[in-house]
Amino acid sequence: MSFVRGLKCKECGHRAGVVPEHVCPECFGPFEVEYDYDAMMGRVTRASIERGPRSLWRYRDLLPISGEPRCGSHSGFTPLRRAKRLAAELGVKELWIKDDSCNYPTFSYKERVVSVAITKAIEFGFDVVGCASTGNLANSVAAHAAEAGLRCYVMIPHDLEQGKVVGSLVFGPTVVRIKGNYDDVNRLCTEIADKHGWAIVNVNLRPYYTEGAKTFGFEIAEQLGWRLPQHTVAPTAGGTILPKIFKAYEEFIRLQIVDDNKPRIYSAQAAGCNPVVTAIHAGTDIIEPQKPRTIAKSIAIGNPADGYYVCQTVQKCGGWGESATDAEIIDAIKLLGRTEGTFTEPAGGTTLACAIKLIQSGRIPRDESIVVSITGNGLKTIEAVEPALDFGTPIDSKLTAFDALLEEIKGRADIEERPLVGV
Numbered sequence: 492m493s494f495v496r497g498l499k500c501k502e503c504g505h506r507a508g509v510v511p512e513h514v515c516p517e518c519f520g521p522f523e524v525e526y527d528y529d530a531m532m533g534r535v536t537r538a539s540i541e542r543g544p545r546s547l548w549r550y551r552d553l554l555p556i557s558g559e560p561r562c563g564s565h566s567g568f569t570p571l572r573r574a575k576r577l578a579a580e581l582g583v584k585e586l587w588i589k590d591d592s593c594n595y596p597t598f599s600y601k602e603r604v605v606s607v608a609i610t611k612a613i614e615f616g617f618d619v620v621g622c623a624s625t626g627n628l629a630n631s632v633a634a635h636a637a638e639a640g641l642r643c644y645v646m647i648p649h650d651l652e653q654g655k656v657v658g659s660l661v662f663g664p665t666v667v668r669i670k671g672n673y674d675d676v677n678r679l680c681t682e683i684a685d686k687h688g689w690a691i692v693n694v695n696l697r698p699y700y701t702e703g704a705k706t707f708g709f710e711i712a713e714q715l716g717w718r719l720p721q722h723t724v725a726p727t728a729g730g731t732i733l734p735k736i737f738k739a740y741e742e743f744i745r746l747q748i749v750d751d752n753k754p755r756i757y758s759a760q761a762a763g764c765n766p767v768v769t770a771i772h773a774g775t776d777i778i779e780p781q782k783p784r785t786i787a788k789s790i791a792i793g794n795p796a797d798g799y800y801v802c803q804t805v806q807k808c809g810g811w812g813e814s815a816t817d818a819e820i821i822d823a824i825k826l827l828g829r830t831e832g833t834f835t836e837p838a839g840g841t842t843l844a845c846a847i848k849l850i851q852s853g854r855i856p857r858d859e860s861i862v863v864s865i866t867g868n869g870l871k872t873i874e875a876v877e878p879a880l881d882f883g884t885p886i887d888s889k890l891t892a893f894d895a896l897l898e899e900i901k902g903r904a905d906i907e908e909r910p911l912v913g914v
């Protein structure tokens with residue numbers, strides 16, 4: 492049973508069937524999946540969801556697949572953790588970490604979009620899948636394609652972190668490294684999808700792919716005990732996840748699964764690539780493309796496909812945006828590690844650093860519920876934090892050497908760490 496009606500243009504409302512297309516032929520606007528919410532009423536409920544598997548597929552009634560899931564049977568349903576020590580450090584009352592750094596199998600939020608896109612690709616009869624990626628998407632597409640037995644081509648900028656490249660190669664896809672940045676890679680992929688007729692998950696399957704991101708928001712609401720947080724901070728790269736978290740909240744409100752508490756959402760970007768936050772601060776939804784220069788490579792998209800919809804969503808709900816410098820990103824990665832035992836990549840450091848700024852500027856009140864979206868794992872991007880960590884000098888395997896080191900460390904104790912971002 493599927494509640495999908497078909498595709499509908501977000502701009503002019505032109506409708507199409509369930510087809511592997513992403514651009515409206517009438518106005519060139521983006522297609523989005525349309526559902527029959529009236530038919531869902533009373534059938535998609537807390538109880539129906541709770542009966543589902545402990546994966547993102549527990550929300551399948553709200554996802555655009557018609558048959559059984561074909562991959563990702565262990566993806567999603569990642570922890571939502573109460574971050575008490577971090578909350579104390581930041582001086583806020585109720586802070587939560589939605590932690591996709593442990594998403595299975597490739598440790599990022601991308602398992603969500605890819606599980607849906609590859610299932611859909613199989614339903615459409617594609618036998619080759621691919622993507623344009625800043626790394627995490629490539630890892631996830633390669634892994635899920637291997638699981639589903641599809642041929643796979645991933646296209647990435649040439650200068651990604653080792654962990655991201657190895658983390659794709661190991662699954663046996665064709666990895667094509669391209670001289671240029673993500674925006675160049677993406678442009679090429681559009682031509683490849685047209686010419687070769689492949690399922691490029693974030694190009695021609697984009698309407699289905701992006702729907703998978705809603706599961707991040709569904710999980711937050713369910714794991715909070717079927718309520719919405721008042722404030723959600725989410726990173727922005729191409730602009731998929733933020734509007735889709737908000738869409739998830741809206742769908743749950745519409746289906747009377749949660750109460751409407753007028754949730755607000757905030758966009759986080761690196762200062763070295765913040766076209767969307769710049770537009771939000773200027774009070775516009777016109778995005779000026781940028782040339783990225785930041786350690787937060789996974790979210791370094793200078794010309795975000797859905798940046799416009801991030802602005803719209805943020806402005807509609809009364810949210811805001813912030814950006815963080817590379818130094819602030821590294822400090823936030825270390826802060827999250829030190830207070831909560833979670834190791835995130837620079838995207839998560841960006842989100843936390845921006846959340847801190849939003850709290851300090853009073854945009855997010857200290858006594859309201861806050862969710863910080865952690866979307867990727869730090870073990871894939873060791874290069875980013877390594878220079879900011881002290882490896883120490885090796886010692887002899889003698890107790891005297893250990894005790895001497897201990898004395899030296901105690902002597903250093905008052906020269907505490909560099910001050911953390913605004914703490």
Ligand SMILES: *Cc1c(COP(=O)(O)O)cnc(C)c1O
Nearest residue numbers: 627728729730731732838866867
């Ligand atoms: C892809 C990605 C995002 C968000 O990207 P959107 O295109 O805006 O959905 C955030 N964090 C990480 C780690 C990612 O890989």
Ligand SMILES: [Zn+2]
Nearest residue numbers: 500503515518
């Ligand atoms: Zn249109």
